[in-house]
Amino acid sequence: MQVVDYPEGPVRPEHFEVVEVDVADPGPGQVLVRNTWTSVDPGLRLRLRPSAPVGYFSSFRPGTAMDGILTVGQVxxxxxxxxxxxxxxxxxxxxxxxxxxxxxxxxxxxxGDLRVLDVDNVAPSWYLGPLGAIGLTAYSGLSVAGALEHGETVWVSAAAGAVGSLATQIATRLGHRVIASAGSAEKVAWLVDELGVADAFDHREELPAVALPRLAPGGLDVYFDNVGGDHLAAALDNLRMFGRVALCGSVSDYESEPRVPRNLFLATAKHLTLTGFRGSLHLDLLPEMQRRVGGWLRDGSITYRETVYEGLAQAPRALADLLAGRTLGKTLVRL
Incomplete structure (x- = not known):
């Protein structure tokens, strides 16, 4: 798969094309892998620009293979x-x-280093979700916000997505009171009925600025931010003194101009801590995360949901659906 041109606005399948090439024989120190599962993530949209954000993974170059996307396969x-x-x-x-x-x-x-996976009693696709980079992102986000130990009030946005659904459940499992938000009534029902959050709301029906004072009248201690924009602004309004924010993503800006919260001075007034992070820079937490999250998956205290698309040609549609909020849990393509 390669990029034809950079989207202006929403991603569409015509921005990509499948190209057939000969597969080279592996040289010394190399392996040939038949890929079976490949990841679809919101952050890919940031690389579909002439210039990706400074410090992030580089932009995809039109006319070349798309590298830097996690996948699972068999040697x-x-x-x-x-x-x-x-x-x-x-x-x-x-x-x-x-x-x-x-x-x-x-x-x-x-x-993304090549590594052998233990798939005894574990679905291989889980390593693109809760046991891989997605799980590490959720876990390290709670870690940088100082939310791995204490029972507090935590809001997770985009909570029905891959990272959000894990952050929500890990925080709940640790004893926090979790408020979750998502973009449909179906997703809110899943968060409450299956994931067991304390409260949830549909941000398309009730703005965060209205929902948060209702659901957390005493204020928030932690905000796990996957959305940015008006969600981050609402969090700043509703965080308690010395509150913390884990800045994971800003999906509301990925296909539009960035919107900086106008109330950012509240970070100063309230002594808030806003910490940007990337899971890939917290590899030291990977063994701990896999041990704890793997245990919760096996005993059923964490639920994992996948939205699966069949075949490489469906990868662009999977990304478009993900960005439009039409998927639930981790979005994957089965190859």
């Missing part, structure tokens, strides 16, 4: 020690059916 040929045919692995060469991967290459700050 079919190996010339790298430690990797055998039949191993299930993850790596960073997604949105394609086959990939030749250098076992020594560092990819995506290390989170």
């Amino acid at each position: 079919i040929e190996s010339r790298a020690p430690g990797f055998e045919p039949g191993n299930t692995v993850w790596h960073s060469y997604g949105w394609r059916e086959h990939a030749v991967v250098d076992a020594s290459e560092q990819a995506m700050n290390g989170i």
Whole structure:
């Protein structure tokens, strides 16, 4: 899959094309992988611009293969020690059916390095969700906000998405009172009935500025921000003194001009801490996250939902649906 041109406005399938190329034989230190699952994430939209945000992963170049997308597959040929045919692995060469991967290459700050996965009693796709970068993002976001230990009031936006649904459940499992928001009545029902949040609201029907004083009249301690824009502004209004914000994403701005909250001075007035973070820069937390989240998945105290699209040609539609809010949980393409 490659980009034809950069979207102006919403992503559409015609911005991409599937290209057939010969698959090279692996050289010394390389493996050939048949990809089986590939990830679809909101952050891909930031790379569909002539210039990606400074410090972020680089923009996709039109006319070239799309690198830096996490995927899971099976090794079919190996010339790298430690990797055998039949191993299930993850790596960073997604949105394609086959990939030749250098076992020594560092990819995506290390989170995309080629590694063998333990798939005994675990679905391989889980490593693109709760046991991989998505789980690490949710867990590290709560960590940087100082929310892994104490029972507080936490708001998670875009809570029916891949990261949001995990952050919501981890925070609930840790004993926080969690308020969740999403973009449809169906998603709100799922958050309350299956994920067990204390309260939830549909931001398309009730603005955060109205819902938060109603649901958290005493204020918020922590906000896990996946949306930015009016959601971040509402959080600043409703956070208590010394509140904390984990700045994970700003999906409301990905297909429009950024909107900086006009009440940002409240961060000064309330002694708030706003911390930007990326899961890939917190690899030290990966073993701890996999141990804790894996245990909660196995005992049923965390629920994991996937929205699956079939075949590489459906990857652009999957991204468009994700950005439009039409998917639930982790969005994946089965190859």
